[in-house]
Amino acid sequence: MTTAQLYQELNYVNHSREKRLYYANLIIDHPDLIPKLLEILFMVDDKISPRAAWVFEFMCGENLEEIIPHLDFFTENMHKVHLDSAVRPVAKVCEYLVKAYYSKTENRIQSGLLPKHREKIIEVCFDYMINDEKIAPKAYSMNSLFLLGKDYDWIHPELVLILERDFQMQSSGFKARARHIIKKIKGKKS
Template sequence: MQSTIFVTKSELYSWLENSVNHSREKRQQISSVILEHPHLVLDLLDIAYTVNDPISCKAAWVLEFAFKEDNTIIFPVLNKFFKGLKSLKLESSIRPCAKICEILMIKYFSKKENNIKEQLNENHLEQITTTCFDWLIGDHKVATQAYSMTSLLLLGQKYSWIYPDLRSILEKNYPYGTAAYKARARLTLAKIK
Protein backbone atom coordinates (compact mmCIF):
# COMPACT_ATOMS: atom_id res chain seq x y z
CA MET A 1 0.00 0.00 0.00
CA GLN A 2 2.88 2.39 0.69
CA SER A 3 3.66 2.86 -3.00
CA THR A 4 0.05 3.10 -4.19
CA ILE A 5 -0.57 6.25 -6.20
CA PHE A 6 -4.00 6.88 -7.63
CA VAL A 7 -3.52 8.40 -11.06
CA THR A 8 -7.18 9.19 -11.63
CA LYS A 9 -10.15 10.06 -9.50
CA SER A 10 -11.85 6.88 -10.71
CA GLU A 11 -8.94 4.80 -9.36
CA LEU A 12 -9.23 6.54 -6.01
CA TYR A 13 -12.99 5.99 -6.09
CA SER A 14 -12.50 2.29 -6.85
CA TRP A 15 -10.06 1.92 -3.97
CA LEU A 16 -12.49 3.62 -1.59
CA GLU A 17 -15.32 1.43 -2.83
CA ASN A 18 -13.45 -1.86 -2.58
CA SER A 19 -10.92 -1.40 0.21
CA VAL A 20 -12.24 1.05 2.79
CA ASN A 21 -14.68 0.01 5.48
CA HIS A 22 -15.56 1.07 9.01
CA SER A 23 -12.31 -0.31 10.42
CA ARG A 24 -9.81 2.25 11.61
CA GLU A 25 -7.04 0.20 10.00
CA LYS A 26 -8.46 0.52 6.47
CA ARG A 27 -9.24 4.21 6.87
CA GLN A 28 -5.77 4.83 8.28
CA GLN A 29 -4.18 2.89 5.45
CA ILE A 30 -5.63 5.03 2.68
CA SER A 31 -5.26 8.27 4.64
CA SER A 32 -1.53 7.51 4.77
CA VAL A 33 -1.49 7.43 0.98
CA ILE A 34 -3.34 10.75 0.88
CA LEU A 35 -0.78 12.26 3.26
CA GLU A 36 2.06 11.01 1.06
CA HIS A 37 0.36 12.49 -2.02
CA PRO A 38 -1.56 15.58 -0.86
CA HIS A 39 -2.56 16.50 -4.41
CA LEU A 40 -5.15 13.71 -4.05
CA VAL A 41 -7.10 15.73 -1.46
CA LEU A 42 -8.98 17.55 -4.21
CA ASP A 43 -10.16 14.27 -5.75
CA LEU A 44 -10.99 12.92 -2.31
CA LEU A 45 -13.07 16.01 -1.57
CA ASP A 46 -14.85 15.73 -4.94
CA ILE A 47 -15.82 12.17 -4.06
CA ALA A 48 -16.86 13.15 -0.52
CA TYR A 49 -19.19 15.80 -1.96
CA THR A 50 -20.88 13.45 -4.42
CA VAL A 51 -24.42 13.73 -3.06
CA ASN A 52 -26.19 10.53 -2.02
CA ASP A 53 -23.32 8.27 -3.12
CA PRO A 54 -22.50 5.80 -0.32
CA ILE A 55 -18.81 5.97 -1.31
CA SER A 56 -18.85 9.67 -0.39
CA CYS A 57 -18.96 8.58 3.25
CA LYS A 58 -15.76 6.61 2.85
CA ALA A 59 -14.05 9.59 1.25
CA ALA A 60 -15.18 11.82 4.14
CA TRP A 61 -13.89 9.29 6.69
CA VAL A 62 -10.49 9.19 4.98
CA LEU A 63 -10.40 12.99 4.74
CA GLU A 64 -11.04 13.25 8.48
CA PHE A 65 -8.30 10.72 9.27
CA ALA A 66 -5.78 12.46 7.03
CA PHE A 67 -6.75 15.88 8.40
CA LYS A 68 -6.26 14.72 11.99
CA GLU A 69 -2.74 13.62 11.08
CA ASP A 70 -1.87 16.80 9.18
CA ASN A 71 -4.33 19.68 9.15
CA THR A 72 -2.37 21.46 6.42
CA ILE A 73 -3.59 19.01 3.78
CA ILE A 74 -6.90 20.84 3.67
CA PHE A 75 -5.43 24.32 3.21
CA PRO A 76 -5.27 24.23 -0.61
CA VAL A 77 -8.95 23.21 -0.79
CA LEU A 78 -10.44 25.27 2.06
CA ASN A 79 -12.77 27.25 -0.21
CA LYS A 80 -14.08 24.08 -1.82
CA PHE A 81 -14.39 22.35 1.55
CA PHE A 82 -16.52 25.11 3.05
CA LYS A 83 -18.58 25.68 -0.07
CA GLY A 84 -19.46 22.00 -0.35
CA LEU A 85 -20.57 21.47 3.26
CA LYS A 86 -24.14 22.50 2.46
CA SER A 87 -24.36 19.89 -0.30
CA LEU A 88 -23.82 16.96 2.08
CA LYS A 89 -26.90 14.80 2.60
CA LEU A 90 -25.69 11.51 4.09
CA GLU A 91 -25.15 11.59 7.84
CA SER A 92 -22.05 9.42 7.57
CA SER A 93 -20.53 12.06 5.28
CA ILE A 94 -21.66 14.98 7.42
CA ARG A 95 -20.26 13.67 10.73
CA PRO A 96 -16.57 13.59 9.66
CA CYS A 97 -16.89 17.02 8.03
CA ALA A 98 -18.50 18.39 11.20
CA LYS A 99 -15.55 16.96 13.14
CA ILE A 100 -13.12 18.71 10.79
CA CYS A 101 -14.99 21.98 11.39
CA GLU A 102 -14.80 21.45 15.15
CA ILE A 103 -11.05 20.81 15.01
CA LEU A 104 -10.55 23.88 12.82
CA MET A 105 -12.45 26.02 15.33
CA ILE A 106 -10.59 24.59 18.33
CA LYS A 107 -7.28 25.38 16.65
CA TYR A 108 -8.45 28.77 15.37
CA PHE A 109 -9.51 29.92 18.83
CA SER A 110 -6.59 28.29 20.63
CA LYS A 111 -4.22 30.58 22.49
CA LYS A 112 -1.35 28.48 21.13
CA GLU A 113 0.24 29.68 17.94
CA ASN A 114 -0.81 27.60 14.95
CA ASN A 115 -1.17 27.86 11.20
CA ILE A 116 -4.99 27.73 11.09
CA LYS A 117 -5.49 31.37 12.03
CA GLU A 118 -3.77 32.64 8.92
CA GLN A 119 -5.63 30.21 6.65
CA LEU A 120 -9.23 30.91 7.64
CA ASN A 121 -10.86 34.12 6.50
CA GLU A 122 -14.08 35.87 7.46
CA ASN A 123 -16.02 34.09 4.73
CA HIS A 124 -14.86 30.67 5.99
CA LEU A 125 -15.97 31.53 9.53
CA GLU A 126 -19.37 32.67 8.26
CA GLN A 127 -19.77 29.44 6.28
CA ILE A 128 -18.92 27.32 9.31
CA THR A 129 -21.37 29.34 11.41
CA THR A 130 -24.24 28.95 8.96
CA THR A 131 -23.56 25.28 8.34
CA CYS A 132 -23.23 24.44 12.05
CA PHE A 133 -26.53 26.17 12.81
CA ASP A 134 -28.13 24.17 9.97
CA TRP A 135 -26.71 20.93 11.38
CA LEU A 136 -27.83 21.85 14.88
CA ILE A 137 -31.44 22.56 13.95
CA GLY A 138 -31.67 19.86 11.29
CA ASP A 139 -32.48 16.20 11.79
CA HIS A 140 -28.94 15.02 12.48
CA LYS A 141 -27.29 12.53 14.80
CA VAL A 142 -25.89 13.61 18.13
CA ALA A 143 -22.23 13.54 17.05
CA THR A 144 -22.85 16.05 14.25
CA GLN A 145 -24.86 18.25 16.59
CA ALA A 146 -22.26 18.01 19.36
CA TYR A 147 -19.45 19.03 16.99
CA SER A 148 -21.65 21.91 15.81
CA MET A 149 -22.27 23.03 19.39
CA THR A 150 -18.54 23.19 20.06
CA SER A 151 -17.86 25.10 16.85
CA LEU A 152 -20.63 27.61 17.55
CA LEU A 153 -19.58 28.01 21.17
CA LEU A 154 -16.11 28.99 19.99
CA LEU A 155 -17.39 31.19 17.17
CA GLY A 156 -19.50 33.04 19.76
CA GLN A 157 -16.25 34.47 21.10
CA LYS A 158 -15.92 36.40 17.84
CA TYR A 159 -19.58 36.97 16.95
CA SER A 160 -21.66 37.98 19.98
CA TRP A 161 -24.97 37.35 18.19
CA ILE A 162 -24.28 33.59 18.15
CA TYR A 163 -24.77 32.97 21.88
CA PRO A 164 -28.40 34.12 22.13
CA ASP A 165 -29.34 32.09 19.03
CA LEU A 166 -27.40 29.05 20.22
CA ARG A 167 -28.94 29.27 23.69
CA SER A 168 -32.44 29.54 22.21
CA ILE A 169 -31.97 26.47 19.97
CA LEU A 170 -30.47 24.35 22.74
CA GLU A 171 -33.17 25.26 25.25
CA LYS A 172 -35.91 24.61 22.68
CA ASN A 173 -34.54 21.21 21.62
CA TYR A 174 -33.33 20.07 25.04
CA PRO A 175 -36.57 18.30 26.12
CA TYR A 176 -36.59 16.22 22.94
CA GLY A 177 -32.89 15.36 22.81
CA THR A 178 -31.20 12.08 23.60
CA ALA A 179 -29.21 11.69 26.80
CA ALA A 180 -26.02 12.43 24.88
CA TYR A 181 -27.55 15.54 23.29
CA LYS A 182 -28.74 16.78 26.67
CA ALA A 183 -25.32 16.24 28.23
CA ARG A 184 -23.54 18.24 25.52
CA ALA A 185 -26.25 20.92 25.54
CA ARG A 186 -25.88 21.34 29.33
CA LEU A 187 -22.13 21.79 28.99
CA THR A 188 -22.57 24.27 26.16
CA LEU A 189 -25.25 26.26 27.99
CA ALA A 190 -23.12 26.39 31.13
CA LYS A 191 -20.23 27.88 29.13
CA ILE A 192 -22.48 30.46 27.45
CA LYS A 193 -23.79 31.85 30.76
Protein backbone atom coordinates (compact mmCIF):
# COMPACT_ATOMS: atom_id res chain seq x y z
CA MET A 1 0.00 0.00 0.00
CA THR A 2 1.39 3.41 -0.95
CA THR A 3 1.22 6.50 1.24
CA ALA A 4 -1.47 7.88 -1.10
CA GLN A 5 -3.53 4.68 -0.76
CA LEU A 6 -3.19 4.73 3.03
CA TYR A 7 -4.20 8.40 3.00
CA GLN A 8 -7.36 7.43 1.07
CA GLU A 9 -8.08 4.59 3.52
CA LEU A 10 -7.83 6.97 6.47
CA ASN A 11 -10.84 8.83 5.09
CA TYR A 12 -12.90 5.92 6.46
CA VAL A 13 -11.58 6.29 10.02
CA ASN A 14 -14.02 7.92 12.40
CA HIS A 15 -14.43 8.22 16.18
CA SER A 16 -15.77 4.69 16.48
CA ARG A 17 -13.61 2.22 18.34
CA GLU A 18 -14.25 -0.43 15.64
CA LYS A 19 -12.82 1.70 12.82
CA ARG A 20 -9.78 2.81 14.81
CA LEU A 21 -9.10 -0.75 15.88
CA TYR A 22 -9.59 -2.11 12.36
CA TYR A 23 -6.98 0.27 10.94
CA ALA A 24 -4.64 -0.14 13.92
CA ASN A 25 -4.66 -3.91 13.30
CA LEU A 26 -4.06 -3.31 9.60
CA ILE A 27 -0.92 -1.33 10.53
CA ILE A 28 0.20 -3.96 13.07
CA ASP A 29 -0.22 -6.68 10.41
CA HIS A 30 1.77 -4.55 7.93
CA PRO A 31 4.51 -2.75 9.95
CA ASP A 32 5.91 -1.36 6.68
CA LEU A 33 2.93 1.03 6.79
CA ILE A 34 4.08 2.69 10.05
CA PRO A 35 6.41 5.20 8.36
CA LYS A 36 3.62 6.07 5.91
CA LEU A 37 1.13 6.49 8.77
CA LEU A 38 3.58 8.77 10.59
CA GLU A 39 4.18 10.74 7.41
CA ILE A 40 0.43 11.40 7.19
CA LEU A 41 0.22 12.14 10.92
CA PHE A 42 2.89 14.81 10.50
CA MET A 43 1.02 16.52 7.64
CA VAL A 44 -0.06 18.70 10.53
CA ASP A 45 -2.35 21.08 8.63
CA ASP A 46 -4.25 18.31 6.83
CA LYS A 47 -7.68 17.16 8.02
CA ILE A 48 -6.54 13.52 7.73
CA SER A 49 -3.65 14.07 10.17
CA PRO A 50 -5.85 13.52 13.26
CA ARG A 51 -7.22 10.30 11.77
CA ALA A 52 -3.67 9.03 11.33
CA ALA A 53 -3.00 10.06 14.95
CA TRP A 54 -6.05 8.11 16.17
CA VAL A 55 -4.92 4.99 14.33
CA PHE A 56 -1.35 5.43 15.56
CA GLU A 57 -2.55 5.76 19.16
CA PHE A 58 -4.64 2.59 18.86
CA MET A 59 -1.75 0.74 17.24
CA CYS A 60 0.52 1.76 20.13
CA GLY A 61 -2.17 0.75 22.62
CA GLU A 62 -2.30 -2.71 21.06
CA ASN A 63 1.41 -3.22 20.35
CA LEU A 64 3.62 -0.41 21.65
CA GLU A 65 6.89 -2.09 20.74
CA GLU A 66 6.08 -1.57 17.02
CA ILE A 67 7.03 2.09 17.54
CA ILE A 68 10.65 1.37 18.55
CA PRO A 69 12.21 1.60 15.05
CA HIS A 70 10.31 4.87 14.51
CA LEU A 71 11.03 6.62 17.82
CA ASP A 72 13.51 9.07 16.27
CA PHE A 73 11.03 10.21 13.62
CA PHE A 74 8.10 10.34 16.06
CA THR A 75 9.89 12.27 18.81
CA GLU A 76 11.58 14.68 16.40
CA ASN A 77 8.27 15.65 14.77
CA MET A 78 5.59 15.35 17.47
CA HIS A 79 6.01 18.99 18.55
CA LYS A 80 4.70 20.10 15.12
CA VAL A 81 1.25 18.57 15.73
CA HIS A 82 -1.21 21.32 16.64
CA LEU A 83 -4.76 20.28 15.71
CA ASP A 84 -6.59 19.46 18.98
CA SER A 85 -7.85 16.12 17.73
CA ALA A 86 -4.28 15.06 16.81
CA VAL A 87 -2.56 16.49 19.92
CA ARG A 88 -4.54 14.24 22.28
CA PRO A 89 -3.40 10.93 20.68
CA VAL A 90 0.20 12.16 20.45
CA ALA A 91 0.15 13.01 24.18
CA LYS A 92 -1.39 9.59 24.88
CA VAL A 93 1.37 7.81 22.93
CA CYS A 94 3.94 9.74 24.97
CA GLU A 95 2.22 8.54 28.13
CA TYR A 96 2.20 4.94 26.83
CA LEU A 97 5.94 5.17 26.17
CA VAL A 98 6.77 6.68 29.56
CA LYS A 99 4.59 4.18 31.44
CA ALA A 100 6.23 1.28 29.59
CA TYR A 101 9.68 2.73 30.27
CA TYR A 102 8.99 2.84 34.02
CA SER A 103 7.08 -0.44 34.12
CA LYS A 104 8.20 -3.07 36.61
CA THR A 105 7.59 -5.65 33.86
CA GLU A 106 10.58 -5.88 31.57
CA ASN A 107 9.89 -4.73 27.99
CA ARG A 108 11.74 -3.53 24.89
CA ILE A 109 10.69 0.11 25.37
CA GLN A 110 13.03 0.26 28.37
CA SER A 111 16.05 -0.18 26.10
CA GLY A 112 14.52 1.48 23.01
CA LEU A 113 13.40 4.78 24.58
CA LEU A 114 16.73 6.60 24.64
CA PRO A 115 17.56 9.75 26.64
CA LYS A 116 17.16 11.87 23.47
CA HIS A 117 13.61 10.49 23.07
CA ARG A 118 12.75 11.08 26.72
CA GLU A 119 14.05 14.66 26.48
CA LYS A 120 11.81 15.34 23.46
CA ILE A 121 8.86 13.88 25.37
CA ILE A 122 9.65 16.10 28.37
CA GLU A 123 9.78 19.11 26.05
CA VAL A 124 6.46 18.38 24.33
CA CYS A 125 4.73 17.53 27.63
CA PHE A 126 5.80 20.82 29.19
CA ASP A 127 4.58 22.58 26.03
CA TYR A 128 1.19 20.91 26.44
CA MET A 129 1.12 21.93 30.11
CA ILE A 130 1.84 25.61 29.48
CA ASN A 131 0.00 26.07 26.19
CA ASP A 132 -3.72 26.41 25.76
CA GLU A 133 -4.43 22.71 25.24
CA LYS A 134 -7.50 20.73 26.21
CA ILE A 135 -7.58 18.76 29.47
CA ALA A 136 -6.69 15.32 28.01
CA PRO A 137 -3.22 16.23 26.64
CA LYS A 138 -2.49 18.08 29.89
CA ALA A 139 -3.56 15.06 31.97
CA TYR A 140 -1.44 12.64 29.92
CA SER A 141 1.48 15.08 30.12
CA MET A 142 1.13 15.44 33.90
CA ASN A 143 1.40 11.67 34.29
CA SER A 144 4.35 11.43 31.91
CA LEU A 145 6.22 14.26 33.60
CA PHE A 146 5.53 12.85 37.05
CA LEU A 147 7.12 9.54 36.03
CA LEU A 148 10.01 11.17 34.17
CA GLY A 149 10.70 13.22 37.30
CA LYS A 150 12.12 10.02 38.83
CA ASP A 151 15.21 10.45 36.62
CA TYR A 152 15.23 14.20 36.05
CA ASP A 153 15.13 15.88 39.45
CA TRP A 154 14.31 19.32 38.01
CA ILE A 155 10.97 18.16 36.56
CA HIS A 156 8.91 17.80 39.75
CA PRO A 157 9.53 21.36 41.03
CA GLU A 158 8.69 22.78 37.57
CA LEU A 159 5.59 20.60 37.27
CA VAL A 160 4.29 21.63 40.71
CA LEU A 161 4.89 25.29 39.81
CA ILE A 162 2.81 24.98 36.63
CA LEU A 163 0.06 22.95 38.30
CA GLU A 164 -0.30 25.39 41.20
CA ARG A 165 -0.14 28.42 38.90
CA ASP A 166 -2.85 27.14 36.54
CA PHE A 167 -4.99 25.42 39.17
CA GLN A 168 -7.72 28.05 39.58
CA MET A 169 -8.28 28.56 35.85
CA GLN A 170 -8.66 24.89 34.95
CA SER A 171 -11.52 22.39 34.82
CA SER A 172 -12.49 20.17 37.73
CA GLY A 173 -10.89 17.20 35.91
CA PHE A 174 -7.59 19.07 35.69
CA LYS A 175 -7.83 20.08 39.35
CA ALA A 176 -8.46 16.52 40.52
CA ARG A 177 -5.51 15.18 38.54
CA ALA A 178 -3.29 18.09 39.59
CA ARG A 179 -4.13 17.60 43.30
CA HIS A 180 -3.26 13.92 42.98
CA ILE A 181 0.10 14.60 41.27
CA ILE A 182 1.05 17.42 43.68
CA LYS A 183 0.21 15.19 46.65
CA LYS A 184 2.39 12.38 45.23
CA ILE A 185 5.31 14.75 44.60
CA LYS A 186 5.10 16.52 47.96
CA GLY A 187 4.45 13.27 49.81
CA LYS A 188 7.63 11.82 48.38
CA LYS A 189 9.74 14.65 49.83
CA SER A 190 8.61 14.22 53.44
